[in-house]
Amino acid sequence: MSAFPRNTWYMAAWETEVEDGGMLARTLLDTPQLIYRRESGDGYVMLENRCPHKFAPLSRGKREGDTIACGYHGLKFNDKGACIHNPFAERPPPNARVRTTPIVARYGGLWFWPGDPALADEALIPDMAFLDDPTPIYRGKTQMNAHFELLTDNLLDLSHVEFIHQKTFQPTGGAFTGKYEAREQDGVVLSNWWMPAIEPPGWAKPMLPDGAKIDQWIEMEWRAPACMSLLVGIARAGTDRKEVIGTPFLNPHIITPETSRSSHYFYTCAPDEGAKQFTLDVFEGEDQPMIESIEQNMGGADFWSLKPVILNIDAASVLARRRLAKMREQETARPVEAAR
């Protein structure tokens, strides 16, 4: 049960992380991978970052057009992973292939399908269309030393804001009086808070007259494997979300396993330095120490084997965990590896 589901789209990187003409080396699902954009601009390539000859990282080599030349002995691989040149023979070795993984650019991110390529239907890429909004945003990435489902747990349960984000978000207890609802709908898990007639959180106060009460909604949508979008809105209390204060913001929180005990975390924020710093204060200053201490406290054990107590606020995270477990189960019954 600890394996990763494979027949699903994960995000590998933001497009902005891959320089034109360059290569990005990144470990994803325990596998070293190499990502680059075709010279024509026509899509991206994901090759296993390991030459099949002597297992050198291809990222130590050179990019030549859409071809990667291994830095150890000069074997060249094209964007299909085929070896097209051996400097020491007329013909490349026919069995020299680098494993490729389907990769697609969408919503500013690069999505890869680590499972059976025949099943890699782009229509299944998690819907993150709101990221196509032309307003400038900063696309950031951090890393946490914890299993990716611990990061998902953290995001599907935003009641924790009342506890670990006191300094940054300055919540005022809405999670204790508000209404929480979790449900699954066509494979999307919704984790929604409705917090009527509360004191505004600290970040909202400058937008409001003194003493004004608000209604706040916090709504997280999860799509397998770990793609989340967060909507936060406030309105004058009792206006049924009509007299909205400021602009409701919608943020991605996209998690991809690096290894079984570490994860990539993709996010966005406003492009100014203040917003970037605030975001790091939240993620790296508040979430990360808690999540990593949990990873350590679990000592590598499976989550369910430790018999966790389940609260009402865990409803969404349990739905997500169950859905992933089902995916893994189905893949175990019909192994992906065999399909490759």
Add this chain to the structure above:
Amino acid sequence: MSAFPRNTWYMAAWETEVEDGGMLARTLLDTPQLIYRRESGDGYVMLENRCPHKFAPLSRGKREGDTIACGYHGLKFNDKGACIHNPFAERPPPNARVRTTPIVARYGGLWFWPGDPALADEALIPDMAFLDDPTPIYRGKTQMNAHFELLTDNLLDLSHVEFIHQKTFQPTGGAFTGKYEAREQDGVVLSNWWMPAIEPPGWAKPMLPDGAKIDQWIEMEWRAPACMSLLVGIARAGTDRKEVIGTPFLNPHIITPETSRSSHYFYTCAPDEGAKQFTLDVFEGEDQPMIESIEQNMGGADFWSLKPVILNIDAASVLARRRLAKMREQETARPVEAAR
């Protein structure tokens, strides 16, 4: 055989390490634990340092009276480990419990019983009554990266003073000419040296006329699992311990496993800076490098599996090792875990 005996009292900390109103987090026998003193002053509490909800360390939370509020979602646990508050529901989840461990203050230390609580008889706490002496002492603690029985071996065999403590204790060879006796008596292992008519060790010289010979006795008492007290006395040679020089000193050396390859070491010394420094020079400067290099040289293997050569000076450490082996054997026959 490598598991720890559990039906026995280990020392967790000095009382002075636990601040009034505070909490002490410490890994003991491979388990993260949290220790605090009841507000009333009526005893101490030891809770597993892991919330049963999401496995966050409770030490990242807040103490409120005798209750600990988890810092992640605010579940509150009382001093019996029962959950008494869930901020997101009227009633706490009935199955939410943190494991507690019997803990008792005695002799300035805190003693815990990791085995079957029904067997936790305070009368079985190792007798360290001499620690109740009102003379001010400094209660110190260090840590060594080695199995706790390697630290016990080192302490039950004080002939090693002639070799690794030349700089600090300046011994004069008494262990080579003296008489050594080891025996077990009602579960206490005695490891005694009698060194008659020897040159005084360096530390004793200032108390003696030039050229005076002395008789020295060095007596270590061991009680399971790893509680030792050391008596060192000197007298004018040939006076049958009657014309004592200075005051014989009696010191505790109490070892508790942190993990299977690291140990806590509790000791005392005179409260002045000179004495503290001298003690660190002995323990951290001389014992620790040797003991840790042995741990590394053993590569994690079981002591007996390496077929050690046994010398007469090992008599006490063998008695102690055998007694612990017997305890483990009995517990394996009737597992402690089942009792909890």
Add this chain to the structure above:
Amino acid sequence: MSAFPRNTWYMAAWETEVEDGGMLARTLLDTPQLIYRRESGDGYVMLENRCPHKFAPLSRGKREGDTIACGYHGLKFNDKGACIHNPFAERPPPNARVRTTPIVARYGGLWFWPGDPALADEALIPDMAFLDDPTPIYRGKTQMNAHFELLTDNLLDLSHVEFIHQKTFQPTGGAFTGKYEAREQDGVVLSNWWMPAIEPPGWAKPMLPDGAKIDQWIEMEWRAPACMSLLVGIARAGTDRKEVIGTPFLNPHIITPETSRSSHYFYTCAPDEGAKQFTLDVFEGEDQPMIESIEQNMGGADFWSLKPVILNIDAASVLARRRLAKMREQETARPVEAAR
């Protein structure tokens, strides 16, 4: 198949690494060893660096003549590994023995036989007689965190010079146009390049008139387990190696496993600082990062289990790997351990 062949001579150190009257501690084939030269000058001693009493490293003790006194309790061991003194008893314990390993000085190196001592025939020491040349050389050693066969692969395939040693050796493509031949002959694997009528490599240019072409030969000889000698020569093109430029140089490349994932690398170079620095630039600056990244990329897997693509330039390294595999197979059939 991942065990080391044992019935063979490995190099432990250069003689120059062992100071007169001193001791050298070194981990070899996963075992801590201690090496010293007899006071008489009559040969060397290799003892396991672990006292059989409490497993202290003997290197923490003192050398007294040809005897090592353990630094923990003073047991003394002679050059046969026999305990000859116990400070706490009249007679040494008869069963106290430190394992010795046959060790022989030859060619300026110290060679040890970790297998069955009865088979340790000095005539089987790999022939490195060229090292007895009286011209002063610097005998160096480095260490790489990779399996020793990855270092062998690197050395038996010098085509990699065209790729990772561009900065240092400034090769001019001879490996692409030259003739490569590998063969095994009486247990010696030969890996030879003949590169006729090429531009001289950068290092050779100062010795040549402008625009002169050369013939170059690069010949590596391998002897089990990982002893290599490299001959590099250049001559005016078309002179059938007769009009040699400069002096062909012959270098040792001797690899010994430290652990299953790290290796000692013994080499020589001219004794001036420039030559030493150049050599480090080659080994530590160019080879090491590539070889260690391969070790990491293989994740501890067996080389063949990863189904490497084999090129013509790998012929020699495959011959060497096969020979080692055969040695291991024979030893598994008739275990060495049983013989000791």
